[in-house]
Amino acid sequence: MPSTPPEAVRCRIEIDRLRKNFSADGREVVAVDDASFRINDGEFVALLGPSGCGKSTILNMVATLIAPSGGAIKVDGAPAVFGKPVRHVGYVFQKDTLFPWRTVEDNVGYALEIAGVPAGERRSRVAEAIRQAGLDGFAHFYPASLSGGMRQRVSLMRTLISRPEILLMDEPFGALDTHTKLDMHSVLLSLWERQRQTVLFVTHDLGEALTLADRIILLSARPGRVKQDFRIDFPRPRDAVALRETRRYAELFSHVWHSLGEEFAKGHSA
Amino acid sequence: MRRLSTLLWQVAIALAALAIWEWGWTFHDRLPWLVPDLLDPYFISRPSAIFQQFLTLGCLTTSDGSWTFAQPGGFARCIGKSENNLWIATWFTLKNTLWGFLTGVSSGFLLGLLLGRSDRLSEIFFPFITAFNSIPRIALAPIIILAFGIGDASKIVTAWLVVVFLVFFNTFEGARAVDRDHINAARLLGASEWQVTRTVIVPSTMAWLFASLSPAISFSLIGVIVGEFIGAEHGIGRMIIEAEARGEAAGMMVAVFVLMVAGVILSALVRRLQAYLLRWRPAHQLGG
Numbered sequence: 001m002p003s004t005p006p007e008a009v010r011c012r013i014e015i016d017r018l019r020k021n022f023s024a025d026g027r028e029v030v031a032v033d034d035a036s037f038r039i040n041d042g043e044f045v046a047l048l049g050p051s052g053c054g055k056s057t058i059l060n061m062v063a064t065l066i067a068p069s070g071g072a073i074k075v076d077g078a079p080a081v082f083g084k085p086v087r088h089v090g091y092v093f094q095k096d097t098l099f100p101w102r103t104v105e106d107n108v109g110y111a112l113e114i115a116g117v118p119a120g121e122r123r124s125r126v127a128e129a130i131r132q133a134g135l136d137g138f139a140h141f142y143p144a145s146l147s148g149g150m151r152q153r154v155s156l157m158r159t160l161i162s163r164p165e166i167l168l169m170d171e172p173f174g175a176l177d178t179h180t181k182l183d184m185h186s187v188l189l190s191l192w193e194r195q196r197q198t199v200l201f202v203t204h205d206l207g208e209a210l211t212l213a214d215r216i217i218l219l220s221a222r223p224g225r226v227k228q229d230f231r232i233d234f235p236r237p238r239d240a241v242a243l244r245e246t247r248r249y250a251e252l253f254s255h256v257w258h259s260l261g262e263e264f265a266k267g268h269s270a
Numbered sequence: 271m272r273r274l275s276t277l278l279w280q281v282a283i284a285l286a287a288l289a290i291w292e293w294g295w296t297f298h299d300r301l302p303w304l305v306p307d308l309l310d311p312y313f314i315s316r317p318s319a320i321f322q323q324f325l326t327l328g329c330l331t332t333s334d335g336s337w338t339f340a341q342p343g344g345f346a347r348c349i350g351k352s353e354n355n356l357w358i359a360t361w362f363t364l365k366n367t368l369w370g371f372l373t374g375v376s377s378g379f380l381l382g383l384l385l386g387r388s389d390r391l392s393e394i395f396f397p398f399i400t401a402f403n404s405i406p407r408i409a410l411a412p413i414i415i416l417a418f419g420i421g422d423a424s425k426i427v428t429a430w431l432v433v434v435f436l437v438f439f440n441t442f443e444g445a446r447a448v449d450r451d452h453i454n455a456a457r458l459l460g461a462s463e464w465q466v467t468r469t470v471i472v473p474s475t476m477a478w479l480f481a482s483l484s485p486a487i488s489f490s491l492i493g494v495i496v497g498e499f500i501g502a503e504h505g506i507g508r509m510i511i512e513a514e515a516r517g518e519a520a521g522m523m524v525a526v527f528v529l530m531v532a533g534v535i536l537s538a539l540v541r542r543l544q545a546y547l548l549r550w551r552p553a554h555q556l557g558g
């Protein structure tokens with residue numbers, strides 16, 4: 001929060017000289033090399049970089065889905081242990097991972113069901129979440145009969161319903177068309193500006209990063225390293241559409257674009 | 271319009287087949303090159319005779335042709351008199367088919383789930399399962415009759431044996447194909463190992479299990495009939511063997527006809543169940 005002095009700000013995610021090698025077909029691939037950054041409480045950070053630079057890999061390591069080859073990850077001061085997800089960390093996947101055999105409401109209510117929240121409370125929280133996501137009337141639909149944008153909103157609510165304090169998002173809107181994407185930005189902004197979770201948001205879309213984030217961490221082409229850290233100081237609450245027409249947006253866009261462009265060029269020649 | 275014409279074609283074909291069956295043999299002497307020996311009613315009987323036999327075996331008419339329902343208690347008396355009448359035979363066959371189906375499906379599912387989710391267990395047991403699976407199951411029927419006697423148990427075991435492998439392999443495949451990302455999503459939403467099994471692995475494997483239910487019920491019926499051929503006191507298979515011993519083609523045909531009706535009804539019921547349980551899948555994937 002802007003008014004608090006920096007000393008009082010709590011660090012939620014701390015990544016220190018993180019490395020990850022994959023061996024595929026007998027060949028070593030260095031996906032992430034020596035990445036270090038910190039994310040403070042309530043910050044919305046976008047992790048930006050060209051395709052294949054190791055963004056998902058970093059996020060998966062924070063989520064304890066894969067084990068790092070070197071370096072350290074701390075969530076709220078505690079070292080991340082492979083295979084032991086932290087309770088209050090939520091994850092929205094790059095891929096659609098809704099449970100196809102569950103209806104919208106049963107997908108959204110999954111985390112509450114798992115946690116043993118009584119049915120009455122569960123129903124009202126699920127109904128509230130479905131309303132917030134603008135999915136009224138679709139509670140009894142199965143994912144197969146929803147559009148991509150609707151599915152992504154269900155995914156978002158499925159993660160948000162247990163009120164995670166830290167939110168990891170891996171290109172959640174990557175597969176959506178421009179219009180639906182802008183819609184989703186508004187939905188996410190309005191949800192986030194009320195709750196102020198700590199967010200690490202992976203994307204390769206600069207416009208998206210500028211619209212949503214307080215900070216953009218730019219990764220280099222593979223192997224991913226932190227190249228630059230930009231502060232995005234648009235006032236909040238933000239309007240996802242109006243923001244794009246401001247002069248400041250254009251300035252920041254070209255500023256980051258220049259650095260990003262270099263990495264895209266490297267990514268292609270590599 | 272199209273549906274009507276399809277229906278008309280179907281009725282016409284059925285009637286033509288029945289007519290050839292009924293009257294074809296009468297042309298055998300005049301047109302021997304056109305009428306194959308197989309049409310001899312000694313082998314395949316005639317629709318009219320089969321219907322008569324159905325009424326008699328089903329205790330609907332007495333042997334002199336009068337309706338049993340015409341006399342008070344006539345039907346019950348007839349049922350009590352003959353050991354293996356049509357109704358009792360059908361009841362035994364269906365009952366054992368259902369038991370074979372239920373035991374085969376549940377044990378095949380559990381086994382498939384267990385081996386499908388444990389690399390260690392599947393590594394150890396797979397050679398045995400492959401070896402067993404390459405035995406034609408029906409070849410074991412005589413041994414099963416010897417071991418379990420001529421009662422219901424041997425029929426259920428035969429049916430079970432036929433069903434269990436089918437369901438096992440389907441479930442095994444399904445358990446391996448569970449989407450890694452669904453498991454990860456559940457874990458990150460707070461699910462424990464057991465909760466992941468219950469809410470992700472079982473439901474997504476179910477889809478594969480359901481796909482095997484239709485063949486499973488048909489296989490179960492085959493298992494029971496073969497068991498009854500080899501040694502039984504009741505059942506449709508037993509009826510066929512008895513009729514054969516007496517050279518009664520009509521009796522065999524009645525039994526076959528009843529099996530056909532039973533098979534159609536059972537498959538239709540299973541398909542209904544399957545469609546309901548898999549209603550979350552997009553329509554074009556149903557049954558796949």
Ligand SMILES: Nc1ncnc2c1ncn2[C@@H]1O[C@H](COP(=O)(O)OP(=O)(O)OP(=O)(O)O)[C@@H](O)[C@H]1O
Binds near residue numbers: 023049053057204222
């Ligand atoms: N399981 C794996 N085995 C082998 N190599 C992998 C594996 N996962 C990722 N990689 C490699 O690591 C690199 C980084 O992958 P990652 O998925 O993190 O990229 P990304 O930045 O998320 O890309 P995108 O924007 O396309 O999602 C890629 O070169 C990829 O081929």
Ligand SMILES: [Mg+2]
Binds near residue numbers: 056094170
């Ligand atoms: Mg990725």
